[in-house]
Amino acid sequence: MPKYYTPKEANETLIMVRPIIEEMMRIAEKVRAHQPELWVMVQKSAGNGGNPELSKLLKDFDRLDELIHKIQDMGIQIKDLVIGLIDFPAWHEDREVYLCWQAGEGDIEYWHEVEAGFSGRQLIDWE
Numbered sequence: 001m002p003k004y005y006t007p008k009e010a011n012e013t014l015i016m017v018r019p020i021i022e023e024m025m026r027i028a029e030k031v032r033a034h035q036p037e038l039w040v041m042v043q044k045s046a047g048n049g050g051n052p053e054l055s056k057l058l059k060d061f062d063r064l065d066e067l068i069h070k071i072q073d074m075g076i077q078i079k080d081l082v083i084g085l086i087d088f089p090a091w092h093e094d095r096e097v098y099l100c101w102q103a104g105e106g107d108i109e110y111w112h113e114v115e116a117g118f119s120g121r122q123l124i125d126w127e
Contacts, residue, residue, distance in 0.1 A: 002096075003089065004096070007099060010101075011108050014107070017074070020070060021071070021084045024064060024081055024084075028064065084104070086102075097111050097113055098111060100112055
């Protein structure tokens with residue numbers, strides 16, 4: 001059964017989640033910066049006994065994977081690592097909705113219907 005957050009619970013959890021999302025965004029940016037070279041490095045590394053740059057990136061991939069699982073294990077959905085967009089499942093008026101937060105925002109102030117996505121965000125006017 002999925003975990004459902006109230007706005008208060010989501011904001012309390014955000015204290016712990018915010019630094020994780022920020023680290024994930026930094027790692028994702030670093031990986032994206034090296035992405036064009038990544039495949040060439042993998043091919044060369046396979047035949048040459050390894051590559052220090054690739055090893056650094058693999059550590060980043062491992063850390064990113066660890067952080068993703070940490071967030072997902074809390075029942076939070078990661079929507080976009082570039083802008084740090086996450087959704088907390090919530091129950092509102094007898095249906096599942098998402099409490100929506102993006103890196104750089106303060107508290108969680110918005111929600112949206114499951115099908116609506118980010119463009120359907122509305123101010124939370126319930127508790």
